[in-house]
Amino acid sequence: MKSKLNLDPKIIDSARSSAAKIAQDMQKFIDRHTTVSTERTVLRLLGIDGVDEYDFPLPNVVVDAIKDGGGLARGAAYWIGNAMIQTGLSPQEIAERVAAGELDIMKLPTASAKEAEEKIMPEVKKALKNIKAQTEKRNHYLQTLGEGKQPYLYVIVATGNVYEDIVQAQAAARQGADVIAVIRTTAQSLLDYVPYGPTTEGFGGTYATQENFRLMRKALDEVGEEVGRYIRLCNYSSGMCMPEIAAMGAIERLDMMLNDALYGILFRDINMQRTLVDQYFSRVIIGYADIIFNSGEDNYLTTADAYEEAHTVVASQFINEQFAVLANIKEERMGLGHAFEMDPDMENGFLYELAQAVMARELFPKAPLKYMPPTKYMTGNIFKGHIQNALFNVVSIWSGQSIQLLGMMTEAIHTPHMQDRIYSLENASYIFNNMRDLGEEIEFKKDGIIQKRAQAVLKDAEKLLKEIEKEGLFQTLEKGKFGGVKRPRDGGKGLEGVCVKDEQYFNPFIPLMLGGEKNE
């Protein structure tokens, strides 16, 4: 397809190749390290679940024990495999005994890494089979029920109470929503564990727990059958527990997950080493489970200026794409983020937003782009806000976005009330239908404002990527190039959970997820 923006393919290639080098460079670092949450994820995939008498999750109990015993560098898989060999117990039984203080897995005789790996392989296969079964179930639903047209209408629920969330999610689905995202409670991303069970109290969001995932999944399957459309479920796996939550999402058939180390670093002050290592395993899981991941470039524009810093979004999208490539995620599942965040009072602001959105579409033609609504310049004037959201919807249908995070006219006031969501759905449905084929119809004036803007932003992005390629990603983050936020390499939360692997380290899931079973 010809570029409507007259973008130079050479610049695109150059930007992409810089991004690939940045990601590969970082991958070397990642490959040398593991983290507590990566190891807890291995345990979860091996079937370890539940909490101890203090409500502390068993995966944490076991990994803490391994860490305290100095065994983290070898990986939890080894220690569980070894314990299985030595005790004949299942992983869950082992965890329960560790929690009960009845078993010290670090004090058992030690088998070889190979033996341990072989021992747990049946559990690994079982886990993979379960995940595949979920993928098939999704595909079956998609084939039988079908799905909404793109851009998908994506709304959030955030009551804090999973049962209340369900009521609202089902109401939204009946009104046309295609994707329901359950916002997490404020600051869950800073917890170094995943809470357990169904929950009814959260601030500005609902805890991400496996049980909550399961309850919501069930509710959406039900309403999906009712409305004759598969309703996708989304949750958040950025933060301190990236791979754990990704695994929970894979197990409970989430369809979409926000997943971005850069977001955690910049907006949650999570240590960059920790979360970049975590991100890798989480994306491998996401890729294997055929989940769409969403990156968080949109957030940059809440702290930095959307017009001035538009190129940082593009640069970051290229990097996120390459991280995803390394995790074997299909292009069709790369929900790269961007946003409609320019000052509404800017003359011709719409033209710049449109240029950016069309460019994103051209740069990542197969990606299910996640397009975020205006938030920063939303005010208590809900009527104006409703119009800001309307222009956002116009850009989206025009430029062929894929996942439309619906703007709520009450964005500046509260997390959505039931009716806010309904009016937003109406806003988007009306515009998407009324302008359905607009994008097809329109060409941009050669060297006009729109073309020039896109070309300039792309050029700046390429330049930035070249700089990062030279300096490395860590140093770039230290300099505050993204979102205007500076983060020190050794600062933030969670560094203590990072550890250099020893030579016998293994994670049985990664190789199989990357290539093994996947292509069976």
Next chain:
Amino acid sequence: MKSKLNLDPKIIDSARSSAAKIAQDMQKFIDRHTTVSTERTVLRLLGIDGVDEYDFPLPNVVVDAIKDGGGLARGAAYWIGNAMIQTGLSPQEIAERVAAGELDIMKLPTASAKEAEEKIMPEVKKALKNIKAQTEKRNHYLQTLGEGKQPYLYVIVATGNVYEDIVQAQAAARQGADVIAVIRTTAQSLLDYVPYGPTTEGFGGTYATQENFRLMRKALDEVGEEVGRYIRLCNYSSGMCMPEIAAMGAIERLDMMLNDALYGILFRDINMQRTLVDQYFSRVIIGYADIIFNSGEDNYLTTADAYEEAHTVVASQFINEQFAVLANIKEERMGLGHAFEMDPDMENGFLYELAQAVMARELFPKAPLKYMPPTKYMTGNIFKGHIQNALFNVVSIWSGQSIQLLGMMTEAIHTPHMQDRIYSLENASYIFNNMRDLGEEIEFKKDGIIQKRAQAVLKDAEKLLKEIEKEGLFQTLEKGKFGGVKRPRDGGKGLEGVCVKDEQYFNPFIPLMLGGEKNE
């Protein structure tokens, strides 16, 4: 300028030439007739004003006397000129004595038409001078204060109370309005006289009286100086008193007037002969006073389907253009009407609306097109309505409309509350600024949905015009071709006020307004 819609100039020329013939044909009928309101207008321009003891306007008293005396065919100008000769009184004094029963102007000795005309000529000149002075005052304001950018933001006030209207009009001007239209009280257009003095009671609108015009003009001049922008005043002269109200508007420096015989016929059931004759003089006055007239094609789409009947709007615009040409109105003052009235649930409806609006712009490149908001498909859902208005605003800035009747989100509920107007102004101002140069930037795909739609509508309009050319306008109206409304040639209100002129008939204003003083 190249047509963005690839419209065929031959079809445009053909349509225009049919319309010219239709108008010329009707003009022959018009030239043979006069009406009571045409004659009352002559009196008003000669300075006759005020009411009798029953609150009945003096122009009506005098013209009724002339009519009852069988003298209407000769024209009121003759009878006043004659009375001036015979009594030595001024026109106003004559009227007062007639009202008091002290003078029967039909029983006076009769001078020749020539003598009578000469006698009143100083009064005629004085009237024209006053109108010219108003035009100059407007130009002076425009030069010193300046004006808002196009599309002008046009809002209505309609409280029924002129003083309350003033409060609201000034508030609106402060919030960005460029044009204030005072909606008339329901059914004033059916009154065969113009009420007198300031008024405070109306239903769904405020009486159009000369004093109300004057009060509002003053208020807008004041607020205009305050905000540093000339604020235009608009009122309605369609209906039973077309030329009278046009004259009042000329005298009180209105800047814009709704003026359309077809509207009166179709939507007020006014007799077609009556109002087409009235329209002529009213447009001559409007042309002379440099007022923008607004035609009412938009209304067709409230009773007929906007998608199916779009070509009737175009055909009627061509006819209204040619009527205006005959009244010597400049292209720059031809506020031809059209509207955004398609069903919002129509797939690609936006594309059809856009095609229509761009086409109107191309067909009438210099005309200050009056673009009307969605009304028919507005509902009590004010949030949805606000978005419908937003898309309307998008089409307008994109296609370069001139006068933007702002849609109110409460259109289906009530005439505007103060805050409704403010949120509408915000809606339009935001979109116009944020999309300022969009139209410049965009080209339409060759033979795409948009181009094809415009071409098809134009073709249908041309066809309809050819039919009308053959059948004549009266017969077309009898057949219900416009707005789906059928009106009999001799039906409706006001036929009794029409009269064939005799050979001595004269209206001293028309020739001078058309060519005389105008070009001095």
Next chain:
Amino acid sequence: MSKTAPAKVDLTKVKPYGDTMNDGMVQLSFTLPVPYGEEANEAARILAKKMGLDEPSVVFSKDLGGYTCFILYGKCQHTVDYTSIKVPKVEVEVMDRLECEKFIEENIKRDVVIVGACTGTDAHTVGIDAIINMKGYHGHFGLERYKGIQAINMGSQVPNEELVAKAIEVNADAILVSQIVTQKDIHVQNLTELVELLEAEGLRDKIILVCGGPRISHELAQELGYDAGFGPDTYAENVASFVLEEMVKRKLV
């Protein structure tokens, strides 16, 4: 983290629902004739409190020059007993066109004469046209299309006197009045006047009197002395069914 399901609604004490049962959340928008500023915001909050809204929060206010408009949220403390609500409705089994025609054939056995108009100064004919004219509305044919019904649409701006005269002239079984303009309750005046005219003519009991329009409810219609009132989204069959069944019920056949 407690693990209970959310509160179930108590239908005898219903409150607005924002995102939690009984949070009472309500959005308001209005203008006050006071100058913009902190005091204006406070005035808006006080007003909201008087309306029974807890924690009123002005989320937006704007200077309109001597006036200030507000957007406000608050938590409504009033409750409604939903279980005790009874809404008067037109009690009729809606028959479709063919059923109506059959009903006439079987139960009335003569042509039913219906006169309709948009009365007073009201010029909004789309509503009454939707009910009466052949073409109908949203794919539902109008009364003119019904075999056994003779429907006369007098159009717009019809004085009540003319309407009554016509009804007498054609010996109408039913009168349909449309009222769209409601500014300053002009529709109430207009509708009331018609009832008085019919009563003066001694016709009220012999005729079925129906009104309709976007702000007309059956309740209002009955208060004004009409047999029925129809609001938005009415089709010809709703009115026809009512008129025909009422004719039989009131033995006007």
Next chain:
Amino acid sequence: MSKTAPAKVDLTKVKPYGDTMNDGMVQLSFTLPVPYGEEANEAARILAKKMGLDEPSVVFSKDLGGYTCFILYGKCQHTVDYTSIKVPKVEVEVMDRLECEKFIEENIKRDVVIVGACTGTDAHTVGIDAIINMKGYHGHFGLERYKGIQAINMGSQVPNEELVAKAIEVNADAILVSQIVTQKDIHVQNLTELVELLEAEGLRDKIILVCGGPRISHELAQELGYDAGFGPDTYAENVASFVLEEMVKRKLV
């Protein structure tokens, strides 16, 4: 046609203004947990009546499956005495940056130390950054730029304990707290906890305590035991002026 000018506002009895003085017109929107239908509309109207709205009119309602949302207009019968309203405001003469700097030189004669943070789990730093960081907001420089002020921005998600510890460590003259998230009144809890901590440390009187955020008013701040509260559209100079003048007033120089 009477010829009087419209009613003038009576400021002791202010009512909402739609298009006529004292018409009381108010727009409401809310959801009720009851099934869609005429009864739901009636429930909405009853609720509005309880709020003191005359002639409530449901202009839109929509089925949300067991819930119904409404848009409603009504005429508010309550009035507000505008003349008696007194709103507590931060009483301070706002000095611009240069004036603040001069004020320090002349009246304080030493560096003023200010610690700021977005506390608790709140991660919204844009507001506190706007006040403290060099760059400032909307062209108004932040406190870091002020000569004579030593400003420390601790960033987001800062536990109250850490904030107090830092204040003690640097011997702060003032603490600035930002609270953006207000869900379930978490800001009130958070702000209250800080006051309690400071009191426990015996620091409360020795320090100027200021909070800010989009839902913070001076009134709320004072209720919670703060010296001042700042809402939307605050700039560094507003806060600086208050802190400096307060230091002198309270003899904390």
